[in-house]
Amino acid sequence: MDFTQLLKSEIRPALGVTEVGTIALASARAYSAVGGEILHIQVQMNGGLFKNSFSCGIPGTKELGCKMAAALGAVGGKWELGLECLKGITQEHVEKAKELPVEIIIAQDKDAIYIQAEVTTTRGVGIARVEGIHDNITYVAENDEILFRTKKRVGTEKKELFSFDAITIEDMVDYASSVSIEELEDIKEMLEMNCKLSQVGEAGVGLAISSTLDTFRKKGILGNDMIYDAQRLTCSAMDARLSGMPNPAMSIVGSGSHGILCSLPVVSYGRNIKATEEDIVRAVALSSLVTIYSKHYTGRLSPLCGCVLGGGSGAAAGLVFLMGGGATEVSNAINHMAANLTGMICDGGSIGCSLKASAGVYTAFLSAMLSMNHTVIPNNFGIIGSSAEDTVRNLGRISAEGMSSMDKTIIDIMQR
Numbered sequence: 001m002d003f004t005q006l007l008k009s010e011i012r013p014a015l016g017v018t019e020v021g022t023i024a025l026a027s028a029r030a031y032s033a034v035g036g037e038i039l040h041i042q043v044q045m046n047g048g049l050f051k052n053s054f055s056c057g058i059p060g061t062k063e064l065g066c067k068m069a070a071a072l073g074a075v076g077g078k079w080e081l082g083l084e085c086l087k088g089i090t091q092e093h094v095e096k097a098k099e100l101p102v103e104i105i106i107a108q109d110k111d112a113i114y115i116q117a118e119v120t121t122t123r124g125v126g127i128a129r130v131e132g133i134h135d136n137i138t139y140v141a142e143n144d145e146i147l148f149r150t151k152k153r154v155g156t157e158k159k160e161l162f163s164f165d166a167i168t169i170e171d172m173v174d175y176a177s178s179v180s181i182e183e184l185e186d187i188k189e190m191l192e193m194n195c196k197l198s199q200v201g202e203a204g205v206g207l208a209i210s211s212t213l214d215t216f217r218k219k220g221i222l223g224n225d226m227i228y229d230a231q232r233l234t235c236s237a238m239d240a241r242l243s244g245m246p247n248p249a250m251s252i253v254g255s256g257s258h259g260i261l262c263s264l265p266v267v268s269y270g271r272n273i274k275a276t277e278e279d280i281v282r283a284v285a286l287s288s289l290v291t292i293y294s295k296h297y298t299g300r301l302s303p304l305c306g307c308v309l310g311g312g313s314g315a316a317a318g319l320v321f322l323m324g325g326g327a328t329e330v331s332n333a334i335n336h337m338a339a340n341l342t343g344m345i346c347d348g349g350s351i352g353c354s355l356k357a358s359a360g361v362y363t364a365f366l367s368a369m370l371s372m373n374h375t376v377i378p379n380n381f382g383i384i385g386s387s388a389e390d391t392v393r394n395l396g397r398i399s400a401e402g403m404s405s406m407d408k409t410i411i412d413i414m415q416r
Contacts, residue, residue, distance in 0.1 A: 011250060019134070047411050050104065061091075077089075112131070117230065125142075190263050197237040207319070227361070236269070239354050265315040294392050
């Protein structure tokens, strides 16, 4: 398994919530194919993508949701920037977008990431389709002429390149411990970008969780410990991203929230204990791999909260790494996360995700500490498997089989 290439393929900047960026990207690409004065926009998308974009802030604006994302993508998006296509959006763009008729259709037959934007203008109809992963444009057409079409979806290619069933936790720990630090430049960029985003969130945007924690620390209700610091750093970045601040997060497996949660608790702890930057980078590399591994089984748009169970499990692994643990302790920490927070649902991307992230940070620390204190969840405990790898596969079954109808219920509630 080429872990370096796997990291490179899954880590990239994203402006705002990734699903919002995907909608804007598809709409921007569709408009660019035809040009002219926009008359109507129709967007079809799978239910998970609709759910995750329904209540999300649009970067650089005070607007929310998938309709506005589609309109802004067509009006002022730069599709060449991928998931950062809304960079440079102005208030003039917002006012123009508000006047456009936008129709959203949920594609009931699509489970994986799927979006098709159809922009009708005075020059005809432009169509663009994104499939498999959030920035994978697979089809572009101008009126009846196909301008671009791929023969293979990225998701299929990755299954061929990376054999996840053959990966073990020990493999990931060995890689993080021994890989040349020069191969982890993407991880270094992740730390820098997500820490900058956290600084933006400290101003008190979104739910302002870090400000609330500060208030109660000053009252003596909370202590000034490492978990407190990690929650502040992580939740500030989450609040900034989910409230629509015009600053990118470094995403992983198509999610900025996953990228924030798998990196910032580890960074916070590492800097508190005065670990070297190299050790912190290696710990976040392990965290990132565990997150990617987990999301392979639960799915990119899961009924389960992937931010906590994917990114949080990654964070627990990274914390164990910095505490001096090995593959056994990392595996136990992953099992602790599954025993604790499995069942936390994903009800779409919104500022409420910061609350879940706060719980994820605390549980990641608890899971790591239990593991380092030689506490082990028995493998006959509920969904816990005979190994951490089995546990992760069990989470995939719960997501795909056990909770398959939940997304439909959530979407129905949103549409009322």
